[in-house]
């Protein structure tokens with residue numbers, strides 16, 4: 365089980381996974397609907413951890429929130445609240461992802477004060 369996220373409340377999604385935040389549970393439900401509508405090929409709410417160090421002897425483990433694939437494309441997703449987005453550990457992992465991540469990492473920020481389902485998509489890979 366993932367550790368409790370900053371200010372976040374553990375929430376069960378429609379697939380009955382227990383997610384560390386409401387924003388993650390909402391995104392999981394969205395991905396389920398996209399999968400039912402055949403807009404995506406597959407999604408995984410518990411992807412395997414990834415070594416971001418580039419060296420198997422000195423691993424820096426990171427587990428993104430979701431893995432998503434479509435026909436001909438795949439990416440990982442991280443759902444971030446306004447508070448956790450600024451944490452140094454996350455910023456470091458986002459940089460390491462740009463160096464050693466296996467494919468694109470899409471970061472979805474939940475804007476506070478708006479509908480939690482309103483996500484702002486930002487790309488990490490290729491960012492300056």
Ligand SMILES: [Zn+2]
Nearest residue numbers: 377381392409
């Ligand atoms: Zn879920």
